[in-house]
Amino acid sequence: VTQLLGIPLQVLPLVLIGLSLLAGVVIFLLPERARGVRTTVNLGAAVLKVLLLVLLLPAVLQVDLPAWRSPLLPGVDLVLRIDTLSLLFASLSAVLWLVTTVYAVTYLEGRPNRRRFFGFFSLCVTATVGISFAGNLVTFLLFYEMLTLVTYPLVAHYGTKASLKAARLYLFYALGGGLVLLVGIVWLTSMVGPVEFSAGGVPAVAALADANPGVATWIFVLLVAGLGVKAALVPLHGWLPRAMVAPAPVSALLHAVAVVKAGVFGIARVLEDVYGPRVAEELGVLLPLLLLACLTVVYGSVRALAQDDLKARLAYSTVSQVSYVTLGLALASTAGITGGIVHLVHQGLMKITLFFCAGLFAEVLGVTRVSQLAGLARRMPVTATAFTVAALGMMGIPPMAGFVSKWWLGLGAVEAGQPWVVLVLLASALLNALYFLPVIYVMWFRAPSQAVQEGAGHRGPVEAPPTLLAPAVVTATLALAAGVLAAAPFSPLSVSQIIAERVVAR
Amino acid sequence: VTPDLLLPASVLAPVTAACLAALVRGRAGVVVGLAGTLLSAVLALAVAGVVAADGPLRHELAGWSPPLGIALRADGLSAVLLGLTAVVGTATAVYAASRSTTYGGHRGFWPLSLLLWAGMAGVLVTADLFNTYVALEVVTLAAVGLVLLGGRKAWGPALRYLLVAVLGSMLYLLAVAMVYGMTGTLDMAQAGSIIAADPAADTRWPLALAVAGLGLKGALLPLHAWLPPAHASAPAAVSPLLSGLVVKAGFVVLVRLWFEVLGPDPGVAALLGGAATAAVVVGGVLALVQRTLKRVVAYSTVAQIGYFFLLFPVTLGVEDPDLQRALWGGVLLIVLAHGLAKAALFLAAGSLQLAAGTDELTEIVGAARQLGSTTVGMMLAAVSLVGLPISLGFSGKWLLLTGAVQTDQWWVVALVTAGSLLSAAYLLRPLATVLLASDTTQEVAPVDLDALPATLRHVPLALALLVVLLGLNAEWLAALSVVGLPTGGAP
Numbered sequence: 001v002t003q004l005l006g007i008p009l010q011v012l013p014l015v016l017i018g019l020s021l022l023a024g025v026v027i028f029l030l031p032e033r034a035r036g037v038r039t040t041v042n043l044g045a046a047v048l049k050v051l052l053l054v055l056l057l058p059a060v061l062q063v064d065l066p067a068w069r070s071p072l073l074p075g076v077d078l079v080l081r082i083d084t085l086s087l088l089f090a091s092l093s094a095v096l097w098l099v100t101t102v103y104a105v106t107y108l109e110g111r112p113n114r115r116r117f118f119g120f121f122s123l124c125v126t127a128t129v130g131i132s133f134a135g136n137l138v139t140f141l142l143f144y145e146m147l148t149l150v151t152y153p154l155v156a157h158y159g160t161k162a163s164l165k166a167a168r169l170y171l172f173y174a175l176g177g178g179l180v181l182l183v184g185i186v187w188l189t190s191m192v193g194p195v196e197f198s199a200g201g202v203p204a205v206a207a208l209a210d211a212n213p214g215v216a217t218w219i220f221v222l223l224v225a226g227l228g229v230k231a232a233l234v235p236l237h238g239w240l241p242r243a244m245v246a247p248a249p250v251s252a253l254l255h256a257v258a259v260v261k262a263g264v265f266g267i268a269r270v271l272e273d274v275y276g277p278r279v280a281e282e283l284g285v286l287l288p289l290l291l292l293a294c295l296t297v298v299y300g301s302v303r304a305l306a307q308d309d310l311k312a313r314l315a316y317s318t319v320s321q322v323s324y325v326t327l328g329l330a331l332a333s334t335a336g337i338t339g340g341i342v343h344l345v346h347q348g349l350m351k352i353t354l355f356f357c358a359g360l361f362a363e364v365l366g367v368t369r370v371s372q373l374a375g376l377a378r379r380m381p382v383t384a385t386a387f388t389v390a391a392l393g394m395m396g397i398p399p400m401a402g403f404v405s406k407w408w409l410g411l412g413a414v415e416a417g418q419p420w421v422v423l424v425l426l427a428s429a430l431l432n433a434l435y436f437l438p439v440i441y442v443m444w445f446r447a448p449s450q451a452v453q454e455g456a457g458h459r460g461p462v463e464a465p466p467t468l469l470a471p472a473v474v475t476a477t478l479a480l481a482a483g484v485l486a487a488a489p490f491s492p493l494s495v496s497q498i499i500a501e502r503v504v505a506r
Numbered sequence: 507v508t509p510d511l512l513l514p515a516s517v518l519a520p521v522t523a524a525c526l527a528a529l530v531r532g533r534a535g536v537v538v539g540l541a542g543t544l545l546s547a548v549l550a551l552a553v554a555g556v557v558a559a560d561g562p563l564r565h566e567l568a569g570w571s572p573p574l575g576i577a578l579r580a581d582g583l584s585a586v587l588l589g590l591t592a593v594v595g596t597a598t599a600v601y602a603a604s605r606s607t608t609y610g611g612h613r614g615f616w617p618l619s620l621l622l623w624a625g626m627a628g629v630l631v632t633a634d635l636f637n638t639y640v641a642l643e644v645v646t647l648a649a650v651g652l653v654l655l656g657g658r659k660a661w662g663p664a665l666r667y668l669l670v671a672v673l674g675s676m677l678y679l680l681a682v683a684m685v686y687g688m689t690g691t692l693d694m695a696q697a698g699s700i701i702a703a704d705p706a707a708d709t710r711w712p713l714a715l716a717v718a719g720l721g722l723k724g725a726l727l728p729l730h731a732w733l734p735p736a737h738a739s740a741p742a743a744v745s746p747l748l749s750g751l752v753v754k755a756g757f758v759v760l761v762r763l764w765f766e767v768l769g770p771d772p773g774v775a776a777l778l779g780g781a782a783t784a785a786v787v788v789g790g791v792l793a794l795v796q797r798t799l800k801r802v803v804a805y806s807t808v809a810q811i812g813y814f815f816l817l818f819p820v821t822l823g824v825e826d827p828d829l830q831r832a833l834w835g836g837v838l839l840i841v842l843a844h845g846l847a848k849a850a851l852f853l854a855a856g857s858l859q860l861a862a863g864t865d866e867l868t869e870i871v872g873a874a875r876q877l878g879s880t881t882v883g884m885m886l887a888a889v890s891l892v893g894l895p896i897s898l899g900f901s902g903k904w905l906l907l908t909g910a911v912q913t914d915q916w917w918v919v920a921l922v923t924a925g926s927l928l929s930a931a932y933l934l935r936p937l938a939t940v941l942l943a944s945d946t947t948q949e950v951a952p953v954d955l956d957a958l959p960a961t962l963r964h965v966p967l968a969l970a971l972l973v974v975l976l977g978l979n980a981e982w983l984a985a986l987s988v989v990g991l992p993t994g995g996a997p
Contacts, residue, residue, distance in 0.1 A: 071981045073904055074835065116877045142895040149894065164938055175930050179923045186907040
């Protein structure tokens with residue numbers, strides 16, 4: 001494939017990152033009124049990236065590509081590398097970015113400061129792609145901090161007092177986490193030199209854990225605590241529900257692929273590719289992490305129950321759902337890691353659908369509260385269907401994507417000798433049902449509420465324009481397909497299995 | 507012609523240009539000023555280049571060796587700061603040349619800024635304690651003159667600055683006199699080796715005097731009160747010179763005295779560590795409560811100066827040369843990053859002030875929400891000042907933290923971490939104010955930065971981009987900064 005394109009293999013990650021960066025810079029240079037060109041640049045870069053990644057997928061599943069490196073700091077290189085895990089995450093972000101861009105272009109139509117919005121939007125995807133291709137902890141940190149900075153203007157986009165306040169809270173949570181992560185990375189680098197990710201763990205880190213388990217444990221705690229802020233692990237989750245003041249497409253990508261996923265992706269890197277499951281187990285850090293993840297899963301669901309604001313309910317649901325990934329990783333069995341990593345993708349597909357739909361309910365009918373949703377399906381049947389598919393998936397109803405994740409997580413729990421985790425998963429599924437089923441029920445089977453009946457100025461069926469509706473339908477379909485076709489080659493599940501097997505094989 | 511002749515040339519060129527610029531009138535002053543700046547920049551960068559390629563440079567004036575003659579020299583420390591002087595000096599001159607209101611419209615700007623350059627170059631290349639005093643005085647007097655260009659509101663701060671700086675010079679001169687009394691020479695290297703060879707030498711007093719004097723000049727908390735009013739009331743093209751360059755002069759001289767002449771002292775090091783910690787914390791908190799953009803930036807300088815003075819306590823007792831290099835490189839990269847980023851920020855603030863007519867934070871809400879070149883420059887400069895990647899500020903922080911962790915100096919880790927959060931907080935406040943405003947409430951009309959000349963809009967961005975790009979590969983710069991590392995004269 002790459003011979004076909006004539007690009008040296010190791011430059012590919014640079015090309016993919018540069019593509020988004022270039023799009024961002026071009027958008028900043030264009031004037032505000034250049035709407036057509038801006039949209040073309042945006043979509044062009046997004047489509048091109050998806051194509052490149054699709055072409056790469058089969059090759060990378062066979063063998064990791066060579067790394068691109070350049071000296072960054074004394075003794076530390078900037079390393080960019082494509083392995084299976086990075087390709088999975090990059091593909092998720094590329095696909096979801098494409099649909100979110102389509103959604104955002106229409107969503108923000110006619111509003112001011114779109115140049116700023118889409119410029120930072122492109123920088124945001126640059127940072128996410130950089131995170132996925134980072135080949136060592138320092139490179140990861142560069143893009144991780146870049147992500148913090150470029151999402152701040154997106155969260156604060158509306159410029160109201162409330163959004164500035166929420167964005168500031170987000171920024172300080174994220175910067176604080178970044179600093180803790182920095183100290184952890186500095187400490188680890190001081191002890192064992194620059195650490196390059198390698199499936200199953202780095203030998204030098206294993207040697208450190210052997211010789212000085214206390215220090216290795218502290219470093220692990222710092223790394224995971226720093227990453228845990230973005231991953232919204234309780235008690236570091238406070239920023240996430242507040243950040244909903246952002247425009248709907250921003251919330252969608254924050255919850256599905258950008259910020260929270262960067263956090264759990266980092267935890268995956270630390271656990272699987274720096275320490276390795278075996279070393280982590282010997283250090284005794286897995287059980288506390290598992291307990292923390294279980295606590296977050298249950299806590300997020302319980303809090304979601306009490307939210308009447310739809311976006312707030314979805315936000316607490318994210319707190320809960322994203323921790324499934326950490327839970328799976330902390331199980332450290334092949335099936336558990338598979339379930340964790342595949343949920344990285346599945347949760348993204350489902351949650352972005354839910355946020356797209358919530359944005360449409362608010363845009364079309366002005367409905368933002370759960371209590372106003374009654375009878376909504378009569379007026380917005382397609383949107384309501386997409387929402388229902390994603391919500392059922394979140395609950396883990398077979399054959400949806402969420403079921404596949406939970407099945408493998410449960411399997412992993414038994415395999416890891418922690419069968420009590422299955423009870424946590426069941427409890428969480430029950431809670432998910434408790435906060436999603438009533439929503440679905442009233443949406444479809446109740447008489448329309450006043451807000452639903454009188455929204456949009458008339459009483460007939462009303463759907464958002466196709467460019468807003470299509471993204472939600474596409475992601476809902478993908479979420480469904482990821483579950484139904486889970487056994488197919490190149491499905492998220494098959495790729496996750498390959499990753500997990502490589503990690504555990506070491 | 508040998509490369510060491512570059513040393514006297516790098517001082518003489520700006521002096522000559524300053525004299526010429528003082529003689530000519532009208533537009534010719536700008537032309538002479540710009541030409542002199544460019545020539546001086548080329549010479550300064552040439553010195554840095556030679557040091558990077560061939561190691562330290564030394565030149566004895568008229569062929570006379572010390573103690574009879576006077577020596578000039580350049581090592582890694584001189585090289586990186588000469589480079590900083592060249593970049594900040596040139597950027598500011600180009601900025602000033604495009605509109606005379608940036609320097610209060612007074613033609614004295616050109617000779618004074620060139621004189622300031624000559625003083626900086628003198629401080630950086632001299633190897634003689636008394637010449638250092640002379641060069642420091644030149645820097646001070648030129649800087650005070652430049653503050654005066656800010657008009658009536660600047661007279662008070664300028665006078666205070668003058669008094670403080672003269673007091674600082676006097677204390678430093680006393681320290682030099684004591685060193686001369688002890689050693690009979692003013693050459694740094696000779697005085698250093700005599701003191702190092704004499705176990706009975708009591709360096710406590712000259713060191714204390716020098717720390718007090720140079721702390722005053724370098725605005726180390728609690729000796730900082732003169733700085734914010736002077737830096738905030740100076741004209742747009744002057745503040746960057748003061749903050750980017752002048753505050754570094756006192757620091758460099760203390761580095762020379764500490765490591766090459768008098769030798770480190772644990773008691774004074776602890777004192778400096780305390781002052782540095784206080785500077786980062788108190789300076790940061792004070793920056794949080796300021797009401798004008800330029801005062802926020804000025805208090806940020808007070809805070810960041812704390813990082814510079816960390817050099818003395820953190821290197822104390824560190825024997826391993828690799829660790830020494832990491833700690834030195836870290837602090838010097840922070841110094842360099844601060845100079846570039848702070849100059850960018852002050853230039854951008856100046857542009858904004860020129861366009862809006864004020865820099866009161868409550869008056870410029872959303873002023874720059876259109877997001878142009880100037881505001882992007884502000885944001886990138888802030889990234890480096892907070893020490894976030896990718897920027898030179900991050901590279902410096904990384905090296906300093908690595909060295910601190912390896913020498914078990916966890917208080918430095920805690921301080922740098924707290925300082926980063928504080929700087930993010932005090933920089934976010936003005937940036938969020940300026941950049942973001944509600945789409946619905948049009949409290950203040952956006953400031954039309956596009957009406958400014960292109961130079962005023964783009965120079966801050968150019969400097970800020972440089973800070974970011976240098977962070978992409980800081981290895982060579984860190985290596986250059988420790989060429990000919992002075993690792994301590996006396997035990």
